[in-house]
Amino acid sequence: MKKMLPESELARDERFVRTNIEDRIFDPRGPRIAQRDTGPARMGVDRPAAGERSRSLMHGIFVGEIQALEGAGRTCYDFDDEAAPFQLKLDMARQCWDESRHCEISVKLGDHMGTEIGEYTESTFLFAAACNPDPVLRLCGVNRALEGLAIDVFNSMKNFGNESGDPILEFCEDWMLADEVTHVKMGSDWLRRLTATDPERRERALEFQRTVDAIFNLGGFRGEDDENPIQLARDFRRLAGFTDDENDSLAALARESTEQAREMAEAATAALQTSAQGS
Amino acid sequence: MTETSKPRAPFTPWDRRELPGLFAVDESARRVGNYKWAEMRLFEVLGGWVATIPELDVKLVLGRHTYHHAWHSELWHKRLPELREMNPERLTVPPNDAFVTFMDAIREPEAPELTIEKLVGVYRVLIPRFIAAYTYHLNGTSTITDAPTIRSLKFALQDEFDDWRDGEMLLQALIDTPEKVERAGRRQVELEKLYLASGGIAGAGTLGEPVEEVRVS
Amino acid sequence: MTAITVTPNPFTLVPYDVAEIISLLEEAAALAGIPSGVDIALTVDEELFAPLTGHMSDVVDGRVVLWISGGNFEDNKRPCRFSAAQARVDLSVMMLRAKDRLSEDFAAAPLDAQLLRGERAAWDTYAAGRARRRGIDVRRPRQLYDFRLQHGFTNVADAAFERCWQAERVTWQGIREICKETGAADRGPSKVPVDLLRRK
Numbered sequence A: 001m002k003k004m005l006p007e008s009e010l011a012r013d014e015r016f017v018r019t020n021i022e023d024r025i026f027d028p029r030g031p032r033i034a035q036r037d038t039g040p041a042r043m044g045v046d047r048p049a050a051g052e053r054s055r056s057l058m059h060g061i062f063v064g065e066i067q068a069l070e071g072a073g074r075t076c077y078d079f080d081d082e083a084a085p086f087q088l089k090l091d092m093a094r095q096c097w098d099e100s101r102h103c104e105i106s107v108k109l110g111d112h113m114g115t116e117i118g119e120y121t122e123s124t125f126l127f128a129a130a131c132n133p134d135p136v137l138r139l140c141g142v143n144r145a146l147e148g149l150a151i152d153v154f155n156s157m158k159n160f161g162n163e164s165g166d167p168i169l170e171f172c173e174d175w176m177l178a179d180e181v182t183h184v185k186m187g188s189d190w191l192r193r194l195t196a197t198d199p200e201r202r203e204r205a206l207e208f209q210r211t212v213d214a215i216f217n218l219g220g221f222r223g224e225d226d227e228n229p230i231q232l233a234r235d236f237r238r239l240a241g242f243t244d245d246e247n248d249s250l251a252a253l254a255r256e257s258t259e260q261a262r263e264m265a266e267a268a269t270a271a272l273q274t275s276a277q278g279s
Numbered sequence B: 001m002t003e004t005s006k007p008r009a010p011f012t013p014w015d016r017r018e019l020p021g022l023f024a025v026d027e028s029a030r031r032v033g034n035y036k037w038a039e040m041r042l043f044e045v046l047g048g049w050v051a052t053i054p055e056l057d058v059k060l061v062l063g064r065h066t067y068h069h070a071w072h073s074e075l076w077h078k079r080l081p082e083l084r085e086m087n088p089e090r091l092t093v094p095p096n097d098a099f100v101t102f103m104d105a106i107r108e109p110e111a112p113e114l115t116i117e118k119l120v121g122v123y124r125v126l127i128p129r130f131i132a133a134y135t136y137h138l139n140g141t142s143t144i145t146d147a148p149t150i151r152s153l154k155f156a157l158q159d160e161f162d163d164w165r166d167g168e169m170l171l172q173a174l175i176d177t178p179e180k181v182e183r184a185g186r187r188q189v190e191l192e193k194l195y196l197a198s199g200g201i202a203g204a205g206t207l208g209e210p211v212e213e214v215r216v217s
Numbered sequence C: 001m002t003a004i005t006v007t008p009n010p011f012t013l014v015p016y017d018v019a020e021i022i023s024l025l026e027e028a029a030a031l032a033g034i035p036s037g038v039d040i041a042l043t044v045d046e047e048l049f050a051p052l053t054g055h056m057s058d059v060v061d062g063r064v065v066l067w068i069s070g071g072n073f074e075d076n077k078r079p080c081r082f083s084a085a086q087a088r089v090d091l092s093v094m095m096l097r098a099k100d101r102l103s104e105d106f107a108a109a110p111l112d113a114q115l116l117r118g119e120r121a122a123w124d125t126y127a128a129g130r131a132r133r134r135g136i137d138v139r140r141p142r143q144l145y146d147f148r149l150q151h152g153f154t155n156v157a158d159a160a161f162e163r164c165w166q167a168e169r170v171t172w173q174g175i176r177e178i179c180k181e182t183g184a185a186d187r188g189p190s191k192v193p194v195d196l197l198r199r200k
Helices: A021-025 A031-036 A050-078 A087-115 A125-131 A133-164 A168-193 A199-220 A234-239 A244-278 B025-050 B057-082 B097-107 B112-140 B147-174 B178-198 C018-031 C082-103 C115-133 C140-151 C155-166 C172-182
Strands: C004-007 C040-045 C055-060 C064-068
Touching: A031 B112, A031 C064, A050 A125, A050 A133, A050 B025, A050 B057, A087 A133, A087 A168, A087 A234, A087 B025, A087 B057, A087 C140, A125 A133, A125 A199, A133 A168, A133 A234, A168 A234, A168 C172, A199 A244, A244 B178, A244 C004, B025 B097, B025 B112, B025 C064, B057 C082, B097 B112, B097 B178, B112 B147, B112 B178, B147 C055, C004 C018, C018 C040, C018 C082, C055 C082, C064 C082, C115 C140, C115 C172, C140 C155, C140 C172, C155 C172
Parallel strands: C004 C040, C040 C064
Antiparallel strands: C055 C064
């Protein structure tokens, strides 16, 4: 078996369909919706289509967990013992088990919410971050950026479970949250150990993490305002080893992304209006 | 009142452990190093395969088993310094080149349609041999002097039995045509021949020296 | 003779086919037993996409007036593409609710925009259960989750769901009693307008 598996080769059964990114980018409805009030983005039983939006997010979490499992598994395999120390691989193997359980939990939660495997499309952005050929960058992208995002997502879901009085959702998300804090700690620990004598590599890794963070802030998906569906979980992030400075800069990055998304939507709407007047 | 000064035997009457064992410290360490090497190669490939396997149930089981074998390799890694090997990497080696060839063959399938070949290698060839090698070590080593190895062997064996059962059941569910029976059989024969050539996970004598019948005239 | 109209006609943002939608509406109307001669007007908001879904069924001046998000018709696996299977489910539920409104049983029910979320979830369940028994591929777990979100994750709520799902006849008064029983009535009006997606 070859080392470094591209995301296009991720094996799936026929239920799974990949997101076609062009479909999203060129969807003419996007800019129009961005200008409409579709209610609070933050999860809640009062917001429009609360059930459907929760199912869609749950399915996104499920496919994300599959890719996290695959990413951790590839880190066990892709590197020789010099590039990735034995103990690092042990941590990744442990993460495989955790992500495997998260997949199982997500499937059960999907059943609980009334969705089915493969009901929504799968984006493979997450695995793409797990394809970096430098194990330190991969660890930063996956264990710090993506698993950090998972902390935010699970905390938001847990709060939604609490608010909606759904004990199953709240219970499961709390358990997964505990695992994710551990995974982020692993990432922070290995970043420190592997770059102890190589500050330039550390900076490259942190830059890669910022890039991945920015991708997942895109369009205001995550932040600290009501217009962000996923809320930054500062307390759990602190527990996972992120400093206050890191959390502040991530929050600033998130605000920037939200603002950019708003500007893009306004520009697109203006362009649509101009073209409508011209026609 | 309990009589505290009355002497008691150091071994309870039902404790039948004996001092003699088949392995000296060096031999036990050599075997443990081989186990660690093989468990490492196994957990790495299980992790690598997860992304190449389309069957969701198999994918998730392999994710779990990846950790089991990583944990075994960690147990052996920690045991090596206790067996006087202060540089565990020195003994983390395959027993011979033929065993490397065998493990390379186990790890070779990649395509998504080769799940049966992947699972046969692990669950019908390699893991039953782990069970055999660990059982031999468990039964042969000194129950008093090598007790820490025995404890680790028992933990590992419990996982091996459970994982073997998981894998075998997955295979039985996947092998649903006579053609697949043949595919699985071919793969097993091919790998068993390579294993035979290597002598085993710990090389020749993995399961002890061949016993020859002594004729008494 | 029943007049069926679909707005917009034609669709400009998504490639939905008006003739196909009209055909599905006729099918749903027949399934629900909408009397001949009752006109049906469906407005599809083609700007909305999944998962921004929702639909409403009212009767205004004897006409069935329906509104639905374009997201309800959208194939989740192929954005912008029409899914006849999904449309069939939602149109059946909508039409069964419209039929309810045409009867005395629901004469006192306010317009959909004024319903409490709990009332709406109970009524949807009543319609979805009937659609299921008429051969429509409604997914019960999805309906149950949506019901629980508004009525609670409790044994009382689940028992109420079961009654709504199994019922062949419920009245508006019955829907209100169910909301009292589960506590959904005590939640009061939603902070977010229930017809927010319908407002442009």
